[in-house]
Amino acid sequence: xxxxxxxxxxxxxxxxxxxxxxxxxxxxxxxxxxxxxxxxxxxxxxxxxxxxxxxxxxxxxxxxxxxxxxxxxxxxxxxxxxxxxxxxxxxxxxxxxxxxxxxxxx
Numbered sequence: 001x002x003x004x005x006x007x008x009x010x011x012x013x014x015x016x017x018x019x020x021x022x023x024x025x026x027x028x029x030x031x032x033x034x035x036x037x038x039x040x041x042x043x044x045x046x047x048x049x050x051x052x053x054x055x056x057x058x059x060x061x062x063x064x065x066x067x068x069x070x071x072x073x074x075x076x077x078x079x080x081x082x083x084x085x086x087x088x089x090x091x092x093x094x095x096x097x098x099x100x101x102x103x104x105x106x
Contacts, residue, residue, distance in 0.1 A: 010097060011097040012104075014098050014101070015098055015101050018087065021033075022034040022087075024036045024038070027049070034085065037102055037105065038105050039105060039106050040069075040105070041066075041099075041103050041105075042063060042064065045057060045060035045061075045064055045080075046060045054082050054084045056080045057082070059082075066103075069095075069099050070092075070095050070096070072085075073087070073088070073089045073095045073099075074088065074089060076088065
């Protein structure tokens, strides 16, 4: 009997595996290497309480939405020169799952 195909990880699992080392999803945990991503969708870029952003974010004049999060996760330094986030996610389906999870936090 063949094994059933593996279910791809959901956004919350992917976030925990790939993002939670540097980011929290609430405002009660201490700030980590990156800002809290609680209510990031719809938030002005470079503005999270208690976090000191890199110089590149000083010029970021936009609000985070699906498209901007997708572009940033694919290539942080390409979107915001001076960003220090080392993570890059080349897979569109993985980025989409993480963004869907972030939207749930709003």
